[in-house]
Amino acid sequence: MSITINILLVDDVEYSRELLRGALLTCVHDHKKDLEANFFHSSTGEDITDTIKYNDIDLVYLDIELPHTSGLKVLKEIRETYPNLMVVMVSGESSIGNVTTSIRDGANGFIVKPFNSGRILETVENYLKRLSKQKS
Template sequence: MAKQRISVVIADDNDMMRGVLRAMLRGEEYDVIGEASNGVLAVDIAERLKPDIVCLDVVMPEKNGIEALCEIKATQPEIEVVMVTGNSDPATVQESIQNGASGFIIKPFNAARVLDTLARVGTRIRQRKN
């Protein structure tokens, strides 16, 4: 039986970071269905496309990742949100987890760690869908 593909939205204000993440996920069991360059767009795209996972940068213009996380979780608690950050200070991690983040990817990231984090989240999504 083919594994169910998992839909992902990537939200990061850095084009290159979005490109790197997209490249890492290509060919794996993920479909990158949307991208956002700021927190406002991230919330909007999550609302419209209803992805399984949102990879959300913590530091973004217009609305930061934690604010976007709170809004996404308030309206769509089933979406798994993985925070992407170059700033892994304990306060940020704590605040994200308290607000419903499913995992963390620390920049600069390596493919193995990214895929490992998403695989753990993906397992939870598949268990819910079955």
């Protein structure tokens, strides 16, 4: 049975979104399960909850540094409307403060730029574990 994951990548730098997309595609294709991924992109934190709703998003990768807002603020907005949605924070700054605040505010993981394929694979596997728990 094939599993399709709708993934939202939120980062103001297009190159970073494309690197993450490429790493995710590699992880999905290398995974032992039959997975497909649909990608949606945003360069700002604006209207993210609408994007999630209208595209039936399953997994969000959210940069902390966004223009005109903070990814941490966007995370709080997501949690208000979608408390069970899996959100992984992404940042070039791996300070203890960023990681701690992200997890405290409801992030399901944290990835540091430049991306580590092992860490990305771990987030996909965590999503699949959550999905199998929801179905059982």
